[in-house]
Amino acid sequence: MKPFLAIVRRDVRLAFRQGTDTLMTLAFFVIAVVLFPFGVGPEPNVLARIGGGVVWVAALLASMLALERLFQTDYEDGGLELLALAPMPLQIVVLAKVLAHWLATGLPLAVVAPMLGVLMNVPPDVFPVLVAALLLGTPTLSLIGAIGAGLILGARRGGVLLALLVLPLFIPVLVFGVSAVEVAAQGFSPKASLLILGGLLLAALALGPWAAAAAIRQALE
Amino acid sequence: MSDLAGFFAMGGYGAFIWPSFGITLAVLVLVWIESNRRLKRNERALAEMEKGLGGRR
Amino acid sequence: MKRLDWFANPARFLKVARAVQPWAAGIALGLGAAGLYLGLVASPPDYQQGESVRIMYVHVPAAWMALFCYTMLAMASAVALIWKHPLADLAAKATAPVGAAFTFLALLTGSLWGKPMWGTWWVWDARLTSMLVLFFLYLGYIALNGAFDDPARGAKASAVLALVGFVNVPIIKFSVDWWNTLHQPASVLRAGGPAIHESMLAPLVLMALAFKAYYVWVVLIRIRAEIAAGKIRAARLRATGSAAL
Numbered sequence: 001m002k003p004f005l006a007i008v009r010r011d012v013r014l015a016f017r018q019g020t021d022t023l024m025t026l027a028f029f030v031i032a033v034v035l036f037p038f039g040v041g042p043e044p045n046v047l048a049r050i051g052g053g054v055v056w057v058a059a060l061l062a063s064m065l066a067l068e069r070l071f072q073t074d075y076e077d078g079g080l081e082l083l084a085l086a087p088m089p090l091q092i093v094v095l096a097k098v099l100a101h102w103l104a105t106g107l108p109l110a111v112v113a114p115m116l117g118v119l120m121n122v123p124p125d126v127f128p129v130l131v132a133a134l135l136l137g138t139p140t141l142s143l144i145g146a147i148g149a150g151l152i153l154g155a156r157r158g159g160v161l162l163a164l165l166v167l168p169l170f171i172p173v174l175v176f177g178v179s180a181v182e183v184a185a186q187g188f189s190p191k192a193s194l195l196i197l198g199g200l201l202l203a204a205l206a207l208g209p210w211a212a213a214a215a216i217r218q219a220l221e
Numbered sequence: 222m223s224d225l226a227g228f229f230a231m232g233g234y235g236a237f238i239w240p241s242f243g244i245t246l247a248v249l250v251l252v253w254i255e256s257n258r259r260l261k262r263n264e265r266a267l268a269e270m271e272k273g274l275g276g277r278r
Numbered sequence: 279m280k281r282l283d284w285f286a287n288p289a290r291f292l293k294v295a296r297a298v299q300p301w302a303a304g305i306a307l308g309l310g311a312a313g314l315y316l317g318l319v320a321s322p323p324d325y326q327q328g329e330s331v332r333i334m335y336v337h338v339p340a341a342w343m344a345l346f347c348y349t350m351l352a353m354a355s356a357v358a359l360i361w362k363h364p365l366a367d368l369a370a371k372a373t374a375p376v377g378a379a380f381t382f383l384a385l386l387t388g389s390l391w392g393k394p395m396w397g398t399w400w401v402w403d404a405r406l407t408s409m410l411v412l413f414f415l416y417l418g419y420i421a422l423n424g425a426f427d428d429p430a431r432g433a434k435a436s437a438v439l440a441l442v443g444f445v446n447v448p449i450i451k452f453s454v455d456w457w458n459t460l461h462q463p464a465s466v467l468r469a470g471g472p473a474i475h476e477s478m479l480a481p482l483v484l485m486a487l488a489f490k491a492y493y494v495w496v497v498l499i500r501i502r503a504e505i506a507a508g509k510i511r512a513a514r515l516r517a518t519g520s521a522a523l
Contacts, residue, residue, distance in 0.1 A: 151439055155422070158425075161422060169443070214359075218431065231330075232330075237390045237391065238333055245383050249383075252375065253492075256496050256499040264502075267513075
């Protein structure tokens, strides 16, 4: 347990000391959402109709920004090789790094989302559902993203490639995340969609670290 | 003659049917052409390389 | 596994490939011609859809091939990662563009069939959406494979991606059962046997077999190209190695 928390603490401290990851993610999130009223016009009904989807897509794209560097710095300075040789299984190392990544990017996204919901005229009583869905969905995005981040180690144009690889895999999370918000906006219970999001998270927790570790091992060979 | 015209019209659906078959054929042919080009290019380069190495020995 | 090991020697594989290739070509062209004749000329129009049902004879086989090729891709990737069979990487790399082409054709012909049938070029139902995701998976595989200076690294990375994305294949197959879709449910590959008339089943099966033979034909060509490329790389490495001595 101690080494696991050590990795988490180290990565989170690095993230907050630099500050760029969190700020960049949040800034992109805000800007991306703000563009929509300019693009589709400020009419409240239109914004409310697409609000849940816009906030979700923006959160998805924003959470991808910091993924490229999830393993990159450790890969370049040799730290990743040391971690791979350590007694702690590589899957747990991945889990620790993903947790740190989520604390620095996904969690802030979920917290800030209601403010952006206001901009998109999402009804306020839907905000708890929006936050809950993002809290369930963003860790899944980080886990799936970790697989992509491992695959592109050492690749040319890694950032763009990461987007191409990972965005199709994000789609189920997006579909059910938006569905939770829209269903709640219509007054029905979002429980089914939230449960599916939870299921996706459990599946990602089970499979993600394993696949990401396999990808990292290929990179280190 | 009207039979042939009727065949091409395909009951009014010609504009959908012929591009479907045509583009399918075109894409499959293009993939085949590209694959063969790649093979010939690589085999030619390999032959030249082996000739060069054989000469040097 | 013993039989696969036998193929690990490229020279042996090339001998078999050169023998098989003309047969695959002949079958593809022959069955294809027969299928096209039956499909476009000698089969009846549909009671409900009229002549537009003929698009089925390219759309359905293309869709089947899209799934088949990805399954082959995933299997080759698994063999490459687990048993490190030297030809498995090449087979996977050779399959991907062919599978992508078939997926594109399935989407395109589906759209051309959908417009007269459903009145729309596209709809975001489960079947079409998951097929589109399959297309992106192929593109991602091809991009990842070529993104590294070391081709072996690219092969390994894309192999992992192929396996991760395989979860999409059963989703596509069962999407019309699990969700309420505009796309019609399975009428051929289902429990209880095919539900279409034999005059339509015949061109469908002929085209499907022709596409399969085409796949074998083209993939053999592509694997041969990859083997040659590998030999060039090995020769270059030897040349620089001896130059350095």
